[in-house]
Amino acid sequence: MERLACLAIGYVFGLFETSYIIGRLHGIDIRNYGSGNAGTTNMFRTLGKGWGAVTFLGDAFKAIFAAVAAWLIFGRTYADIWPLLCLYTGFGAVLGHNFPFYLKFHGGKGIATTGGTIFAINRPLCGLAILGFCAGLFLTGYVSVGSLVVAAGFLIETIIFGQLGFLGMAQRYLNEMYAVAAIVTALAFYMHRGNIDRLRKGEERKAGFLDKTKNK
Numbered sequence: 001m002e003r004l005a006c007l008a009i010g011y012v013f014g015l016f017e018t019s020y021i022i023g024r025l026h027g028i029d030i031r032n033y034g035s036g037n038a039g040t041t042n043m044f045r046t047l048g049k050g051w052g053a054v055t056f057l058g059d060a061f062k063a064i065f066a067a068v069a070a071w072l073i074f075g076r077t078y079a080d081i082w083p084l085l086c087l088y089t090g091f092g093a094v095l096g097h098n099f100p101f102y103l104k105f106h107g108g109k110g111i112a113t114t115g116g117t118i119f120a121i122n123r124p125l126c127g128l129a130i131l132g133f134c135a136g137l138f139l140t141g142y143v144s145v146g147s148l149v150v151a152a153g154f155l156i157e158t159i160i161f162g163q164l165g166f167l168g169m170a171q172r173y174l175n176e177m178y179a180v181a182a183i184v185t186a187l188a189f190y191m192h193r194g195n196i197d198r199l200r201k202g203e204e205r206k207a208g209f210l211d212k213t214k215n216k
Helices: 002-014 018-025 040-047 049-075 079-098 111-121 123-140 143-163 171-191 193-201
Strands: none
Touching (some): 002 049, 002 079, 018 049, 040 049, 049 079, 049 111, 079 171, 111 123, 111 143, 123 143, 143 171, 143 193, 171 193
8 A cells, every 4th residue: 555655745746847947938839849758858958957847846856755755754653664665655656757647648758757666766876877877878869768777787787786685675576676667768768759759760869959950
């Protein structure tokens, strides 16, 4: 029951669609511009670096705030499995971000929100995710590659941290956490399926936040 409750808490917080709200304040629906995605990269390219940064922070912090809310309700009672419940909460936030019911389930791709989830679970884990994103971005020039490195790295690093004892849970709960992390990673790859196809064809647009032209 507590797992479903954490998913629900996360989903409610995830419904704060930062780029959509900012776009509406500017008289636009961000989903009608650029890539059509309600996320950080499209906001950078549509309204500039400042609003792009605000979007990133908003999408990341809603996962963190969701984790705080879940901790206040369940943290002390279920302290022995808190990393797992934190992941369920973050997964819910990603689902709310990607599939907001009030936007006909058309939201973002969830990488910033995943980043906020990683931070809430374990700060060193988050540091590795940031390094992975930067490496993927600067080595290839593609934001999508950096995002996919974060998603794949999250699963790998969660397993390593868990097996080394850094998450402090019994093995049966660690196995459950690995399964949920695998779902989060698979969802990220699914949401980036168009980017993956363009990368394969050599048609993906490289990072360039001053470029206001539309995505392919």
